[in-house]
Amino acid sequence: MKLRRSRASKRGRIEIIPMIDVMFFLLATFMLASLTMQRLDAVKLDLPRGTAQPLAAQQPLTLSVSHNGQIAVNRQDVQLNEVAGTIKRQLAADGNVVVAADAGAPNGLVVQAMLQARLGGAGHFLIAVQRDQP
Numbered sequence: 001m002k003l004r005r006s007r008a009s010k011r012g013r014i015e016i017i018p019m020i021d022v023m024f025f026l027l028a029t030f031m032l033a034s035l036t037m038q039r040l041d042a043v044k045l046d047l048p049r050g051t052a053q054p055l056a057a058q059q060p061l062t063l064s065v066s067h068n069g070q071i072a073v074n075r076q077d078v079q080l081n082e083v084a085g086t087i088k089r090q091l092a093a094d095g096n097v098v099v100a101a102d103a104g105a106p107n108g109l110v111v112q113a114m115l116q117a118r119l120g121g122a123g124h125f126l127i128a129v130q131r132d133q134p
Contacts, residue, residue: 048103050129060098060126061090063117067104071113083113087120095123 046067063083064072071078073086087097097117101110114125 046103047100047128047130049132051132059092060096061087061092061122062098062100062128063087063113065099065101065105065110065113067102069106069109071109080109080112080116083116084120087117087122091121095121096126097122097124098126098128100128 062072062074064075066072071080071083073083074090076086078086091097099110099114099117114122117125
């Protein structure tokens with residue numbers, strides 16, 4: 001007489017779906033963490049509001065113009081006629097300059113500072129804005 005086993009033996013299986021879920025969660029977490037690590041090396045300003053793509057550069061050269069007309073290049077205060085020389089010494093190979101102008105800064109002064117930066121070798125200007133919170 002043969003006795004049957006009441007339970008059939010089952011082979012163990014590795015479920016891959018939970019592992020994929022965990023990997024996507026980790027990927028999203030690290031992406032969000034890396035986005036918050038970016039810092040803009042500029043003077044504290046009241047930036048105008050708007051929408052823009054995030055900047056991917058490592059340490060961009062920043063041209064700041066405050067509401068009282070003070071000009072700074074990477075937090076170093078300069079006069080308008082010194083902007084071209086300072087930009088020329090500090091400019092990276094990509095030629096990108098981030099313009100961080102206060103919302104109350106005189107527009108003529110901002111344009112003059114950008115023209116001086118262009119004389120110093122700036123190829124592209126990126127305008128810094130403060131992101132609107134949805």
